[in-house]
Amino acid sequence: MKSAIDFETYLAITQLHAAYASAVDANDWDRWTELFVDDCIYRIQPRENYERGFPLATLSLESKGMLKDRAYGIRETLFHDPYYQRHVVSAPNIISATADRIECEANYVVIRTKLSELSTVFNVGRYVDSIVRTSEGLRLAKRICVYDSEMIPNSIIYPI
Amino acid sequence: MNIGNESIQRRENTPWNSEGTSRIPFRVYTDAELHQRELDAFFYRNHWCYVGLEAEIPNVGDFKRTAIGERSVVMSRADDGSVHVFENVCAHRGMQFCRERHGNKKEFVCPYHQWSYTLKGDLQGVPFRRGVKQDGKVNGGMPADFKTEENGLTKLRVATRGGVVFATFDHAMESFENFVGETILHYFDRMFDGRKLKILGYNRQRIPGNWKLMQENIKDPYHPGLLHTWFVTFGLWRADNKSALKMDKHFRHASMISERGNAQAANDVSKVSSFKESMKLHDPRFLDIVPETWWNGPTAVMTTLFPSVILQQQVNSVSTRHIQPRGNGEFDFVWTHFGYEDDTPEMTERRLRQSNLFGPAGFVSADDGEVIELSQKGFEQKPEHRALAELGGRDVGDTDHMVTETLIRGMYAYWRKVMQQ
Ligand code: FES
Numbered sequence: 001m002k003s004a005i006d007f008e009t010y011l012a013i014t015q016l017h018a019a020y021a022s023a024v025d026a027n028d029w030d031r032w033t034e035l036f037v038d039d040c041i042y043r044i045q046p047r048e049n050y051e052r053g054f055p056l057a058t059l060s061l062e063s064k065g066m067l068k069d070r071a072y073g074i075r076e077t078l079f080h081d082p083y084y085q086r087h088v089v090s091a092p093n094i095i096s097a098t099a100d101r102i103e104c105e106a107n108y109v110v111i112r113t114k115l116s117e118l119s120t121v122f123n124v125g126r127y128v129d130s131i132v133r134t135s136e137g138l139r140l141a142k143r144i145c146v147y148d149s150e151m152i153p154n155s156i157i158y159p160i
Numbered sequence: 161m162n163i164g165n166e167s168i169q170r171r172e173n174t175p176w177n178s179e180g181t182s183r184i185p186f187r188v189y190t191d192a193e194l195h196q197r198e199l200d201a202f203f204y205r206n207h208w209c210y211v212g213l214e215a216e217i218p219n220v221g222d223f224k225r226t227a228i229g230e231r232s233v234v235m236s237r238a239d240d241g242s243v244h245v246f247e248n249v250c251a252h253r254g255m256q257f258c259r260e261r262h263g264n265k266k267e268f269v270c271p272y273h274q275w276s277y278t279l280k281g282d283l284q285g286v287p288f289r290r291g292v293k294q295d296g297k298v299n300g301g302m303p304a305d306f307k308t309e310e311n312g313l314t315k316l317r318v319a320t321r322g323g324v325v326f327a328t329f330d331h332a333m334e335s336f337e338n339f340v341g342e343t344i345l346h347y348f349d350r351m352f353d354g355r356k357l358k359i360l361g362y363n364r365q366r367i368p369g370n371w372k373l374m375q376e377n378i379k380d381p382y383h384p385g386l387l388h389t390w391f392v393t394f395g396l397w398r399a400d401n402k403s404a405l406k407m408d409k410h411f412r413h414a415s416m417i418s419e420r421g422n423a424q425a426a427n428d429v430s431k432v433s434s435f436k437e438s439m440k441l442h443d444p445r446f447l448d449i450v451p452e453t454w455w456n457g458p459t460a461v462m463t464t465l466f467p468s469v470i471l472q473q474q475v476n477s478v479s480t481r482h483i484q485p486r487g488n489g490e491f492d493f494v495w496t497h498f499g500y501e502d503d504t505p506e507m508t509e510r511r512l513r514q515s516n517l518f519g520p521a522g523f524v525s526a527d528d529g530e531v532i533e534l535s536q537k538g539f540e541q542k543p544e545h546r547a548l549a550e551l552g553g554r555d556v557g558d559t560d561h562m563v564t565e566t567l568i569r570g571m572y573a574y575w576r577k578v579m580q581q
């Protein structure tokens with residue numbers, strides 16, 4: 001059910017990706033949660049599980065409430081070595097679109113920089129997204145970060 | 161202080177310069193030569209090491225590549241349904257022939273010179289074994305006394321129990337049941353009670369710390385109620401929970417057994433800064449805990465089987481965590497989450513939701529990897545120093561509480577005996 005989208009929509013999707021990267025790279029978890037609809041899915045899942053049909057994800061959140069709980073966890077409950085992260089996201093590949101829902105994918109690279117350390121490639125993969133139109137503009141109904149970097153360099157604290 | 165010849169020598173040969181094991185020399189984490197000896201003494205000899213779950217290779221020809229210590233091994237299911245483990249090193253000239261991490265095969269063929277092996281690891285085909293005929297003459301070929309039976313892959317001895325597969329390079333090894341011992345076997349059987357397992361998926365992380373630190377982390381009931389806010393705040397694991405610590409007779413394996421209580425109750429234990437009385441989840445489904453009959457009481461049992469694996473039951477989340485060392489300063493940690501064949505879809509969903517607490521991004525596990533990394537950094541900068549494990553005294557023994565580091569002292573009592581340190 002592939003249908004063409006107009007340039008304006010494509011631009012808005014690109015802008016959503018940019019806003020997302022900007023939020024998570026700025027550690028602005030409130031802005032991150034607001035890019036999702038209430039009834040959303042957010043997963044960070046190893047490519048192996050995704051492709052073999054194993055349901056386990058490294059992180060699996062199923063509502064905006066869970067995203068908020070993660071944000072609280074990062075701020076208040078999870079001890080971790082602080083780090084910067086920097087996302088580079090490719091142009092979106094539109095898989096299908098209807099009037100109010102777009103299925104699309106984009107490649108991403110996340111570079112991690114620990115304080116006083118060199119920058120290293122932290123996590124690479126692709127976003128598998130469902131994007132919906134809302135009165136506030138485009139929002140994520142589903143984002144699965146399917147990552148190639150199956151051997152995680154110790155831990156993942158911040159959202160990808 | 162009297163430093164005679166003898167004690168100088170002792171100090172050169174051994175990191176331990178005190179009695180007992182309540183003071184652990186940093187050198188046991190930083191010394192590359194000690195690490196080689198540990199691999200040999202714990203992973204390659206005299207211990208059953210974790211390989212995987214039978215449910216990972218349900219069909220004939222299924223295989224999985226994994227590791228014992230720092231050696232790559234393959235677990236496979238042969239035509240007669242039996243499970244085999246062999247070393248991933250070609251009998252010809254040593255190539256690590258299996259590169260896929262899992263799959264299904266009729267036979268294993270080394271790409272280099274195409275020696276082929278059965279699913280049991282026996283050599284079955286050697287190209288040009290009888291030579292190559294050319295102009296009426298046979299060129300080359302293997303010597304007449306070459307026997308395929310004598311040139312198979314290095315096979316390991318295999319033990320399976322409750323759907324879990326262990327293997328050892330040591331063919332003179334005692335039985336798996338003896339190795340684990342009655343006390344810990346009870347908790348093993350509790351979790352692996354014969355029901356078929358259902359694989360939910362994997363998580364893999366590379367932790368830049370000595371592999372023993374992960375064993376210690378799960379022999380350390382002191383930290384969860386302090387480091388992990390979720391545990392103490394929601395009463396999942398805190399110092400005033402009804403609990404017990406049990407070991408095998410060698411002190412190498414242990415179970416930490418705990419029953420949930422006192423969620424969010426403020427008392428002595430909750431004076432710690434990680435306790436957050438008013439903390440409420442926006443989405444309580446993370447902790448939608450439903451007791452299961454097989455628990456028989458405890459809401460959490462964490463079992464360390466030395467040296468290679470941790471068996472996790474934390475409320476409805478169950479997993480194996482496989483330790484694969486990479487030199488003295490790093491190890492890979494592979495989580496296999498699973499459920500049981502009779503789980504309802506709701507129970508599967510619940511196990512998956514609760515798995516958010518564990519693994520490399522888990523609410524109460526991501527920080528374990530972080531503290532291990534930073535502990536290793538501390539050891540590296542001060543290798544002549546030592547750690548202190550004296551909570552609950554300096555001796556070793558089972559307890560009916562968790563305000564103690566006795567399991568760590570126990571593990572090092574065993575370590576010292578085996579390593580002759
Ligand atoms: S090294 Fe494997 S066939 Fe030669």
Ligand SMILES: [Fe+2]
Nearest residue numbers: 384524525528
């Ligand atoms: Fe922990």
